[in-house]
Amino acid sequence: MRSFSLFFLFGLGGAVFPARGQAPATVKQSMIRLSGKVTDNATRRPVALASVYLLSGNAGTATNELGAFLLKVPAEQLKDTVVISCLGYVPLKVPVAGLPANTVIVLQPSSILADEITLKSRSGLGLVKKALAAIPANYDTTARRLNAFYREKISLGDFELSNNEAVLDIYKVFAAGKTLNDQMRIVKGRKKKIDYGRDAQFYYWISSISNGARGSLGDDLLKYSQAENNPLNPENYRYYAFQYAGSVENGTQTLAHVHVTPKKRSAKGILELDVYLDEDTYVIHRIDYALTEAGVRETSRKNKKLGYFIMSKFLGASLDYHKFTGTVTYKPFRGKWYLDRVTRHWEILVESEKRNMFKRPWTTDIDLVVTGISTEKAKPIESGNIGDKDTPFSTLNSGDYNDDFWENYNILKQGADVLPAPAAPVPVAPPAGTVKPLRYSNRQNGFTRADTLRGTLSPLRSCYDVTFYHLDVAVDPGNRSVSGNNLIRFKTVSPFRKMQLDLYQNMVIDSIVYRSEPLTYRREFDAVFIDLPHELAKGDLAELKVWYHGVPKTPNRAIPMDGGILWDTDSLGNTWAQVVSQGSGASLWWPNKDHQSDEPDSMKTWITVPSQFTEISNGRLTGKTNMPGNRTRYEWAVSYPINNYNVTFNIGMYDHYTASFAGVNPLTIDYYVMPYNCGRARKLFSGVPGMLKVFEDNFGAYPFNRDGFTLVESLYPMEHQSGVCIGRITEQNATQINPLLWHESAHEWWGNAITAKDIADMWIHEAFATYAEVMVAEKIFGKEPAYNYMLEEQKKAGNKEPITGVYNVNHIHYDIGDMYSKGSLMLHTFRNMLANDGKWTALLRAIQNSFRYQTLSAASLIGFINNYLQQDYTPFFKQYLEYTRIPVLEVKLQQKGANLLVTSWWTADAAGFKMPARVTVAGGRFGFIYPSDKPSSILLKNMTAAQFDVDKERFYIGVKVSKE
Numbered sequence: 001m002r003s004f005s006l007f008f009l010f011g012l013g014g015a016v017f018p019a020r021g022q023a024p025a026t027v028k029q030s031m032i033r034l035s036g037k038v039t040d041n042a043t044r045r046p047v048a049l050a051s052v053y054l055l056s057g058n059a060g061t062a063t064n065e066l067g068a069f070l071l072k073v074p075a076e077q078l079k080d081t082v083v084i085s086c087l088g089y090v091p092l093k094v095p096v097a098g099l100p101a102n103t104v105i106v107l108q109p110s111s112i113l114a115d116e117i118t119l120k121s122r123s124g125l126g127l128v129k130k131a132l133a134a135i136p137a138n139y140d141t142t143a144r145r146l147n148a149f150y151r152e153k154i155s156l157g158d159f160e161l162s163n164n165e166a167v168l169d170i171y172k173v174f175a176a177g178k179t180l181n182d183q184m185r186i187v188k189g190r191k192k193k194i195d196y197g198r199d200a201q202f203y204y205w206i207s208s209i210s211n212g213a214r215g216s217l218g219d220d221l222l223k224y225s226q227a228e229n230n231p232l233n234p235e236n237y238r239y240y241a242f243q244y245a246g247s248v249e250n251g252t253q254t255l256a257h258v259h260v261t262p263k264k265r266s267a268k269g270i271l272e273l274d275v276y277l278d279e280d281t282y283v284i285h286r287i288d289y290a291l292t293e294a295g296v297r298e299t300s301r302k303n304k305k306l307g308y309f310i311m312s313k314f315l316g317a318s319l320d321y322h323k324f325t326g327t328v329t330y331k332p333f334r335g336k337w338y339l340d341r342v343t344r345h346w347e348i349l350v351e352s353e354k355r356n357m358f359k360r361p362w363t364t365d366i367d368l369v370v371t372g373i374s375t376e377k378a379k380p381i382e383s384g385n386i387g388d389k390d391t392p393f394s395t396l397n398s399g400d401y402n403d404d405f406w407e408n409y410n411i412l413k414q415g416a417d418v419l420p421a422p423a424a425p426v427p428v429a430p431p432a433g434t435v436k437p438l439r440y441s442n443r444q445n446g447f448t449r450a451d452t453l454r455g456t457l458s459p460l461r462s463c464y465d466v467t468f469y470h471l472d473v474a475v476d477p478g479n480r481s482v483s484g485n486n487l488i489r490f491k492t493v494s495p496f497r498k499m500q501l502d503l504y505q506n507m508v509i510d511s512i513v514y515r516s517e518p519l520t521y522r523r524e525f526d527a528v529f530i531d532l533p534h535e536l537a538k539g540d541l542a543e544l545k546v547w548y549h550g551v552p553k554t555p556n557r558a559i560p561m562d563g564g565i566l567w568d569t570d571s572l573g574n575t576w577a578q579v580v581s582q583g584s585g586a587s588l589w590w591p592n593k594d595h596q597s598d599e600p601d602s603m604k605t606w607i608t609v610p611s612q613f614t615e616i617s618n619g620r621l622t623g624k625t626n627m628p629g630n631r632t633r634y635e636w637a638v639s640y641p642i643n644n645y646n647v648t649f650n651i652g653m654y655d656h657y658t659a660s661f662a663g664v665n666p667l668t669i670d671y672y673v674m675p676y677n678c679g680r681a682r683k684l685f686s687g688v689p690g691m692l693k694v695f696e697d698n699f700g701a702y703p704f705n706r707d708g709f710t711l712v713e714s715l716y717p718m719e720h721q722s723g724v725c726i727g728r729i730t731e732q733n734a735t736q737i738n739p740l741l742w743h744e745s746a747h748e749w750w751g752n753a754i755t756a757k758d759i760a761d762m763w764i765h766e767a768f769a770t771y772a773e774v775m776v777a778e779k780i781f782g783k784e785p786a787y788n789y790m791l792e793e794q795k796k797a798g799n800k801e802p803i804t805g806v807y808n809v810n811h812i813h814y815d816i817g818d819m820y821s822k823g824s825l826m827l828h829t830f831r832n833m834l835a836n837d838g839k840w841t842a843l844l845r846a847i848q849n850s851f852r853y854q855t856l857s858a859a860s861l862i863g864f865i866n867n868y869l870q871q872d873y874t875p876f877f878k879q880y881l882e883y884t885r886i887p888v889l890e891v892k893l894q895q896k897g898a899n900l901l902v903t904s905w906w907t908a909d910a911a912g913f914k915m916p917a918r919v920t921v922a923g924g925r926f927g928f929i930y931p932s933d934k935p936s937s938i939l940l941k942n943m944t945a946a947q948f949d950v951d952k953e954r955f956y957i958g959v960k961v962s963k964e
C-alpha cells in the first residue's frame with residue numbers, strides 16, 4: 001500500500017528552512033467601519049500590505065496593492081488607537097475617532113543612521129545572542145490562535161499562473177523547534193481560474209509549489225531558531241560572521257542593525273541576514289534574508305528531487321534557481337511581541353527549447369499578514385489542519401473567485417480603490433471544528449479482547465497449518481453482498497478438537513461442514529471457535545467448508561489501514577469495486593485463519609459476477625463458467641503461498657492485453673485497464689520491463705513466475721500478489737516513470753514473497769518497497785536525484801511512535817507513515833554505512849533467497865543480517881524501529897592551530913548503539929569517522945570549524961556540534 005501525491009514531489013515550501021508542518025470580526029453589535037488609503041510621503045505612491053490594527057483589540061487588516069484598507073471595529077472601541085505600520089516606514093498611531101472614512105494616511109520612510117564610533121565597538125553576535133536569550137521575556141511564547149491574511153501570486157514572465165488569497169486560522173506553538181509544527185486552517189479562500197490551454201501539464205507543474213503558507217510560517221526565524229539552516233541557530237554560528245552595521249531610526253526608536261554573512265569557505269552558510277533589533281530591550285523587529293549564490297546552488301540541488309527529473313524529462317523544461325529573498329517582521333500587542341508579517345519573493349529561471357523559452361523568470365510573491373491575535377487560551381486545530389501538508393496551496397485552496405469574498409474579513413479585494421458601501425451584513429464566524437479527532441494510536445488507547453483474538457497466534461490457531469483454500473463466492477454489485485463458501489484444508493500440527501477461524505461478526509455463517517456433517521461453533525467478536533466431532537492427531541490432513549453470506553464493510557479512508565470493499569464508478573459511470581483488506585484483515589470478507597503467520601501453499605479463488613463485468617483476482621485465470629442469472633464465474637488459481645490480505649477481487653468494465661518479459665525466467669505479463677485509458681496505459685507500462693530488470697538484478701528472480709505478473713488499474717493501489725493493483729491511471733501519472741507502480745510491484749518481493757509473521761513488523765513490507773522506488777529511480781536518473789528523493793522522506797518522517805507495532809494484537813491504528821519514510825531512511829542509512837553497493841545488493845538477494853515463500857519476524861531478519869555480515873547490527877535496527885528518536889551524533893570541535901580536533905559520540909536509546917558517520921575532511925571531501933557511545937577524538941588536518949559538516953543526507957541522524 002502506498003499513498004502520496006505522485007508527481008509534485010517537487011516543492012519549494014521548505015526550501016530555506018526545514019518544512020514540516022479566527023475569528024473574522026465577531027458576530028454581533030454595531031461596528032464602526034474605518035477605511036482609508038496609505039501612501040508614501042516621499043513618492044506619494046500607495047503602500048501595499050501595510051499592517052493596520054487596533055492597539056488594544058485584536059482586529060487588524062492589511063492594505064491592498066492600491067494602499068486601500070477596510071477595518072471593522074466594534075463600536076465600544078471608539079476610544080481605541082489604530083496602528084499603521086509597514087517595513088521601512090515610521091509606524092503611525094491614530095485614534096479610532098480621528099479616522100474618518102476614506103482617510104489618506106501618509107507614512108514617513110525611516111532613515112538609516114551611520115555611526116562610525118559604535119560600528120567598531122559593538123559585537124554583532126553578542127547582540128544576536130542577547131536577543132535570542134530575551135525571546136521568552138519579549139515574545140509571547142505560549143500557544144496562540146492567530147488570524148492571518150495570505151496571498152500567493154505566481155507568474156511565468158508576464159503570464160499569471162496562480163493567484164490565491166485566503167484567510168487563515170493559525171495555531172502557533174512557540175517552541176523553539178527544529179521542524180515546522182504550526183497548524184493552520186483555511187477559513188475562507190479564493191483563487192483565480194486560469195486557463196492553461198493545451199500545455200496544461202507544463203503550467204501545472206510550473207505553478208505547483210508546495211504549501212507556501214506553511215513555508216511562510218517556517219520563515220519565523222525566531223520561533224525556528226533551532227532549524228537546520230537558520231543562521232541564528234547556535235549550531236550554525238561557526239559558519240557565519242555577525243557584524244554590527246550601524247543603527248536605523250524607526251520613529252521614536254533606534255534599531256541596531258546586524259549584518260550576517262557566511263564565513264569564507266563555510267561548509268553550510270547559505271543565507272545572508274539583516275537583523276534589526278532594539279538595543280535596549282533586545283526585541284528583534286525585523287529580519288531580511290536572502291539566499292547567497294552558494295545557497296541558491298545548494299537549494300537548487302536539494303530541491304531537484306525525483307519529481308523534478310520526471311517532469312523535466314517528460315515535459316522538456318528545466319529550472320534554474322535564481323533568487324530567494326524574504327522579510328519577517330514582529331509587532332507588539334498587549335505588552336508582548338508577535339509575528340506580524342512574512343513576505344517572500346522567489347525567482348527561478350525556466351528554460352524550454354520546445355517552447356522557445358530562454359531563462360524566462362518564474363516568480364512567486366507570497367505575503368502572510370497577521371490580522372488578529374487571540375490571547376485567550378488556545379486549543380489546537382481539530383480538523384482541516386493543512387499545517388502538515390506539502391500539497392501546493394492552490395490545490396488546498398478551493399474557493400471560487402467571487403467578489404464579495406472579503407466582505408466579512410477586513411480585507412479589501414485586489415484592485416479595490418473605491419471603498420465598499422456601508423452597512424455590510426453582520427459577519428458570521430464559521431463554526432469551529434466539531435469533528436472529533438480519530439483515535440491516533442491504540443498504543444495509548446489500549447487494546448481489547450477483540451484485538452487479542454484477532455492478533456494472537458493462540459494454541460487454537462497454531463494447532464493447525466492451512467495448506468489450501470478454495471474460496472467460491474458470488475458478488476452482487478446490486479446490494480454489495482458476498483455469498484458462497486470457503487473450503488479450508490489443513491494439516492494438524494498438534495492434536496486438537498477445537499480450533500479458531502476468523503470472520504467479521506457482521507458476516508453471517510450459514511453452516512460449517514466437516515465430512516458432510518454440520519459442526520457446532522461459537523462466535524466472539526470476529527473469531528469463530530469450531531468444535532470437531534473427534535480429536536485430530538498430529539499430521540492428520542483434514543478439510544472443512546464454511547458457508548456464509550453478508551455485506552462486507554466499506555473502508556473509512558480517514559483511518560489508516562481501515563479495510564473493506566471499495567465501491568465506486570469508473571469515468572463512464574460503470575460500477576467498479578475492489579477489495580482492500582491489509583490491516584483490517586481478509587476475514588472482513590471471507591472466513592479464514594486470519595493471521596499473517598499462516599499462508600496456504602496454494603489457493604483457488606472463484607468469483608461469480610454479472611456477466612457484463614470482468615473480474616480479476618490473483619494468479620492465473622484457469623476458466624470462466626456461465627452461471628444462472630446471466631452471471632459468469634471467474635476461476636483463478638495461485639500456485640504459491642499467498643498471504644490472506646493479498647487475496648482480492650477487482651470488478652469492473654476492464655480491457656485486457658498481454659506482454660512478456662525476458663527476465664531470469666520468461667515471464668508473462670497481463671494488463672487490465674479501463675478501456676478509455678488504453679493509450680495512457682501503454683505509455684505507463686512501457687516502463688515495466690526496466691523496473692522488473694532493476695528488481696531482478698537487486699532482489700533476484702521474479703518470485704511468482706508460474707502465476708505470471710498482472711497489473712490492474714484499480715480504485716486504490718495495493719500489492720495484491722501476482723494481481724498488483726496500481727490505482728487509477730490519470731493524464732498526470734501516465735508516464736513510464738511512476739514510483740507508485742514501482743512501490744506496489746516491489747511488494748511482490750517484499751510483502752508477498754516474504755511476509756511479516758505479525759503485522760507489528762509490517763515495516764518489512766513497506767520500508768523495502770519504498771526503498772525499491774529509490775533503487776529504480778537511481779537506475780534511471782543516477783544517484784543524486786534518487787538520493788534527493790530520500791530528503792523528501794526525511795521531511796515525511798514523523799518520529800512520533802516507534803515503527804514496530806505491538807505484537808499479538810494486530811496493531812494497525814498508529815502512525816504507520818514512518819514504516820515508509822523512516823523505514824526506508826533506515827535502509828538508506830544502513831546501505832550508506834556499508835558504503836559498498838555490491839555488498840548491499842548481495843545482502844538483499846541473500847535475504848530473498850533464504851526467506852522466499854515464508855513468513856518471518858523482524859528478529860529473524862535482523863539475526864540473518866548480522867550473521868550474513870558477521871557484525872551485530874541489532875542496536876542499529878533497535879534504535880530506528882523501537883524508539884521514536886533518531887540517533888544523535890554529538891561533536892565537540894577544538895581548533896588546534898591549522899588542524900581541527902573532533903571529539904564525537906552517539907547518544908541513542910538502544911544500548912551499545914554505534915555506526916560510522918560521514919564528515920567533511922580537508923578539501924571539502926567527505927570521509928568516515930567511527931564514533932561509538934563513548935567520546936573519542938580524531939585530528940582532522942588543515943580544517944577549520946567553519947568547514948566542518950556531518951552528512952545528514954545519506955544518514956538519517958541528528959547532529960549536535962559545540963565549539964570550544
Ligand SMILES: [Zn+2]
Pocket residue numbers: 001002719743744747765766769
Ligand atoms: Zn506498500
